[in-house]
Amino acid sequence: MTPLVWIGVALLGGAGACLRFWLDGAVAARVGRDFPFGTLAVNVSGALVLGLLSGATLSANAALLAGTATIGSYTTFSTWMLETQRLGEDGQLRRAAANVVVSLAAGLAAAALGRAL
Numbered sequence: 001m002t003p004l005v006w007i008g009v010a011l012l013g014g015a016g017a018c019l020r021f022w023l024d025g026a027v028a029a030r031v032g033r034d035f036p037f038g039t040l041a042v043n044v045s046g047a048l049v050l051g052l053l054s055g056a057t058l059s060a061n062a063a064l065l066a067g068t069a070t071i072g073s074y075t076t077f078s079t080w081m082l083e084t085q086r087l088g089e090d091g092q093l094r095r096a097a098a099n100v101v102v103s104l105a106a107g108l109a110a111a112a113l114g115r116a117l
Contacts, residue, residue, distance in 0.1 A: 005061050009069040016073035035095055036083040039076060040103055046075035047107040051114020 023045075024038030031037050053067050080103060087096035 051111035
């Protein structure tokens with residue numbers, strides 16, 4: 001891996017994380033934080049893009065930069081799990097279960113749609 005690719009990973013990874021922060025905040029400001037809709041929007045849109053990328057003819061470095069660096073830093077498994085765990089701790093078991101089921105179903109559907117496109 002060249003130094004230019006490393007720099008690209010760092011820059012695109014930072015950009016993906018910033019975009020995630022912005023979108024999560026924008027969604028939460030619009031609909032509130034009673035349910036983690038911001039994280040859901042981030043992860044589903046990321047799954048769609050990864051589906052698109054998986055069907056694209058990319059070089060190894062381009063796939064690394066687009067998929068791993070950018071979308072990998074944009075999507076967030078850890079936040080999804082933490083928010084689900086917090087819903088459960090707060091006694092909101094239906095919301096916690098809904099977060100898992102909806103996130104998985106919508107994420108898989110988005111990835112399949114991206115791949116089909």
